[in-house]
Each structure stands twice: as C-alpha cells, then as structure tokens.
Amino acid sequence: MTYNSYKMYYLIRYSDAIWSCMDLTSIVFLSYGWYQTDILRSGRAWCIRFTNFLAMLWGGLCGFWIISPLLINDYLLGGDKQYEDGALYHSNVFNILFPVSIEFYNNNFIQFYVMECTLMLYNLYALILFDIFIVPLFMTIFIQLKTINMAYKSIGYHSSSMDYEGNRKTVTDNESNPVKSLQLIIQDHQRVIQKMRELYKIFRPMILIRIVVESSVLVFQSFVIIVGLMEGLSFRSPLVLKLFIAVLIYIFHLFIVCFLFTKINEQKSDINVALYSSNWMEMSIKFKKLIFLTMQMNSAEKLILKISDKKIVDLKMFASVMHMCYSIISVMVKSKQKLADK
Numbered sequence: 001m002t003y004n005s006y007k008m009y010y011l012i013r014y015s016d017a018i019w020s021c022m023d024l025t026s027i028v029f030l031s032y033g034w035y036q037t038d039i040l041r042s043g044r045a046w047c048i049r050f051t052n053f054l055a056m057l058w059g060g061l062c063g064f065w066i067i068s069p070l071l072i073n074d075y076l077l078g079g080d081k082q083y084e085d086g087a088l089y090h091s092n093v094f095n096i097l098f099p100v101s102i103e104f105y106n107n108n109f110i111q112f113y114v115m116e117c118t119l120m121l122y123n124l125y126a127l128i129l130f131d132i133f134i135v136p137l138f139m140t141i142f143i144q145l146k147t148i149n150m151a152y153k154s155i156g157y158h159s160s161s162m163d164y165e166g167n168r169k170t171v172t173d174n175e176s177n178p179v180k181s182l183q184l185i186i187q188d189h190q191r192v193i194q195k196m197r198e199l200y201k202i203f204r205p206m207i208l209i210r211i212v213v214e215s216s217v218l219v220f221q222s223f224v225i226i227v228g229l230m231e232g233l234s235f236r237s238p239l240v241l242k243l244f245i246a247v248l249i250y251i252f253h254l255f256i257v258c259f260l261f262t263k264i265n266e267q268k269s270d271i272n273v274a275l276y277s278s279n280w281m282e283m284s285i286k287f288k289k290l291i292f293l294t295m296q297m298n299s300a301e302k303l304i305l306k307i308s309d310k311k312i313v314d315l316k317m318f319a320s321v322m323h324m325c326y327s328i329i330s331v332m333v334k335s336k337q338k339l340a341d342k
Contacts, residue, residue, distance in 0.1 A: 156279025
C-alpha cells in the first residue's frame with residue numbers, strides 16, 4: 001500500500017518531465033525520411049498489446065484476491081484462531097487478522113470486505129498506471145534504436161522507401177546524398193539518446209525501489225507458501241493459491257523489466273556494428289570520417305541503467321536476484337524447521 005502510494009506520488013511529482021518525453025512515442029519522432037516504418041508500426045502494435053496484457057494480468061490477480069472470500073465462506077486463516085464452538089475466522093482479501101474479536105469481524109464482514117476491496121482497487125490502479133508509463137516508454141526506446149540501427153545499415157544500399165502513410169516516396173536531393181542522410185540519422189540518434197538520458201534520470205530511483213520491493217515480496221510470499229505447506233495446508237487452499245499466483249506474476253514482472261533493459265542495451269551496443277555494415281567502403285572520405293566519429297561518439301556514451309556502480313539492470317541481475325531470493329528463503333525455512341524441532 002505504501003509502495004503503491006509512493007509510485008503515485010512519484011508520477012505526479014515528475015509528471016512534467018515525463019510528459020516532455022512522451023513525444024518519443026510518436027511514430028514521426030524521427031526526422032529522417034527513409035526509415036523502415038514497418039518496424040515502428042509493428043512495434044507500436046506490439047507495445048499496445050503487451051501493455052493491455054499487463055493490465056489484464058494485474059486485473060486478474062486483484063480480481064481473484066477480491067472474489068476469493070466470497071467463494072469460501074469459512075476458512076481457518078489464523079491457525080487455531082476460532083470460536084470455542086468451532087466457528088472459523090472468515091477469510092478476507094488480504095489474508096490478514098484484524099485487531100478485533102472473531103465474533104465482531106464475522107458479524108461485520110461486509111464492512112471489512114468493502115474496505116479491503118477499496119484498498120485493492122487502489123493498488124490495482126497504481127500498478128496499472130505506473131506500468132502504462134514505464135513499459136511503453138522504454139519499449140519505444142528499444143524500437144527507435146532498432147529503427148536507427150536498420151537505417152545505419154541501409155545507407156548506400158536502398159533506392160526507394162515508403163513514407164509514414166505507406167505511400168511510395170520520391171527521392172529528394174538530401175535523401176540521395178549519403179552524407180546528408182547520415183547526418184540526419186545521427187541527429188535522430190542523438191535525440192533518442194537524450195530522451196534515454198532524461199528517462200533514466202527520472203526512473204532510476206523508482207526502478208531500484210521496485211526491484212527491492214518486488215524481491216522482498218517474492219521472499220515473503222514464497223516463505224509463507226512453504227511454511228503453510230509444511231504445516232499441512234493443501235496446495236489448493238485459498239491462501240496458497242492466492243500467494244502462488246502472485247509470486248508467479250511478480251517473477252514475470254521482474255523478468256520483463258530486466259529483459260527490456262537488456263534489449264535496449266543490446267540495441268545501443270549494436271550501433272557500431274550497424275555503422276560498419278553500411279556501404280561505407282564505396283563512399284567519400286567525408287562519409288568515412290563521419291562514420292568513424294559516430295562510432296567514437298557511441299562508444300563514449302556509456303548510457304546504461306545501473307542500480308549501483310557494478311550492478312546493471314539486465315537478465316544477469318534477474319538471475320542474481322532469483323538466486324538471492326532462493327538463498328534467503330532456504331535460510332528462513334531451515335530456521336523455521338530448527339525452531340519447530342526444539
């Protein structure tokens with residue numbers, strides 16, 4: 001709850017800076033006229049589908065947590081916490097015990113349920129809203145860099161192109177001049193890099209907090225599942241199912257973040273390869289010098305999202321986080337077993 005509230009505050013605080021970067025998502029953000037616009041169109045369609053998928057994923061998880069108390073009337077949530085006559089503590093949305101008597105809670109279940117549903121819907125709104133900004137923006141960076149890579153590779157080879165409306169274009173003087181074409185692509189490349197720098201500056205602290213929080217949630221929820229199974233809970237019990245589904249979604253969500261930045265890093269590092277793949281050997285000395293300077297510029301630009309001096313947000317970090325979570329859970333389970341044996 002506190003974490004999601006902070007995310008909402010963060011978006012509001014940096015709303016102007018985020019809005020200034022939104023033009024990056026436009027299909028006409030790049031000014032050079034010979035880009036492969038099918039990459040931009042397919043990337044935009046894929047980005048929309050994936051954002052909708054994330055919204056449905058979070059919505060499905062929260063919906064399952066909300067309806068579960070209605071499907072299960074009586075559930076022993078608090079271990080041996082029950083009436084003297086055997087009545088059970090009614091299950092609830094967040095699987096928590098409120099600081100009230102069992103009789104008071106069960107008699108006022110509807111009021112507690114409405115309060116929990118309101119909090120859950122607020123969390124759902126914060127989860128979806130934050131992903132709607134982060135995922136499309138950084139996916140767009142990947143798509144724009146990929147488009148620029150393909151443009152660098154094609155310099156000196158193509159003789160025709162399609163405009164943003166899908167119509168055949170006529171070659172202009174600037175477009176038929178390889179040096180001028182390269183200069184336009186470099187300008188677009190610099191604009192994308194500048195937007196990357198601004199977005200990394202805005203979201204780096206939040207992504208760091210996000211990785212820490214989601215890793216902690218994974219550890220806690222996994223530990224609760226394992227302890228519950230050790231103490232006799234069925235895998236089909238509401239508590240285990242709710243937490244297990246949440247763990248899977250958090251793992252997937254963490255993977256997507258690391259995977260996305262891995263692909264961005266790959267596209268940025270492939271710029272020099274793309275420049276070398278152009279038809280530079282048949283070009284003028286001026287063109288060759290410009291290619292060389294662009295390679296130097298790209299190599300000098302060490303724009304990588306890091307959470308520390310050595311920790312880069314990529315798939316290696318995802319594997320490291322998963323290994324760390326496994327180690328912590330193993331220690332916690334062994335400690336629990338030792339306490340139970342005493």
